[in-house]
Amino acid sequence: GKGYPDLCTRAFLHLLSQIPPPASGALLPSRNPPPVYVLVDSDPDGMAIMSTYKYGSKAQAHENMNLAVQSIRWLGLQASEVVSSGLDLDRHDDDVLIPLTLRDRKKAQDMLARSPVFAADEPEPAWRGELQHMLMSNVKAEIESLYEREGGIQGWLDRKLQTLI
Numbered sequence: 001g002k003g004y005p006d007l008c009t010r011a012f013l014h015l016l017s018q019i020p021p022p023a024s025g026a027l028l029p030s031r032n033p034p035p036v037y038v039l040v041d042s043d044p045d046g047m048a049i050m051s052t053y054k055y056g057s058k059a060q061a062h063e064n065m066n067l068a069v070q071s072i073r074w075l076g077l078q079a080s081e082v083v084s085s086g087l088d089l090d091r092h093d094d095d096v097l098i099p100l101t102l103r104d105r106k107k108a109q110d111m112l113a114r115s116p117v118f119a120a121d122e123p124e125p126a127w128r129g130e131l132q133h134m135l136m137s138n139v140k141a142e143i144e145s146l147y148e149r150e151g152g153i154q155g156w157l158d159r160k161l162q163t164l165i
Contacts, residue, residue, distance in 0.1 A: 004045075007050055007060065010067040013053060033071040037164070038156075042101075043140035044107035047127060050074060051117045067162045074126070075160055079141040080133045096148070097139040108135050123132040 010155060017033050017080040038053060040046030040137055056064025070106040098106070108131045111118045118128045146153040 001049075001053070007063070007067065007113055010053065012029065013069050013085065014067050014102070015035060018125045021029075035073045036069050036071050037073050037075040037161075038124050039077065039143065041140070041142045042069065042077045042130070043134070043142070044104050044131065047118075047131060048107070048111065051124075051127070055117050060136045067135055073164070075157075075164070077141050078130055079139050080130060082141045082145065083136060097141055100134060100138050100140055104140060105138075142151075 001013070013036065017036050019087075020033065026107065038050050040050050042139060049081075050072065053069050056068045060067065079097065112135075114129055116122050117124055120128065122128075143153070146156045149156055151158070
């Protein structure tokens with residue numbers, strides 16, 4: 001998908017997530033749904049997009065059961081990861097870490113205060129932690145920053161997926 005997900009994209013991804021992967025050497029397919037990895041910008045909107053795919057939306061709450069993709073796993077991008085990766089931040093490269101806007105800060109604060117997905121005692125503590133990190137460091141990172149790294153986005157994806165498989 002691209003941007004905030006529409007109903008058709010959510011329904012398609014939900015359908016794909018329900019197809020069981022073939023079990024290697026087994027007579028019956030695995031009952032575990034395949035993981036769906038999500039790559040979003042490390043900003044409040046990216047976090048909201050990921051949340052919509054995994055848990056649904058308030059506006060379409062009556063459809064969430066048929067649209068949510070519970071097997072979603074967060075691949076990245078995380079601003080905290082960019083900060084700790086040893087990237088040359090002295091360059092002040094506008095494409096690496098970007099200051100949060102007032103809108104970003106308000107959205108992150110609202111998500112932490114009002115969304116059950118980002119609540120302290122709810123299912124996604126890493127997501128909550130990343131939003132808090134964004135607010136504390138006042139930075140966000142966009143996927144485009146990966147193009148500037150050694151190996152580009154393909155190299156980053158290869159390295160990241162190696163750690164997950």
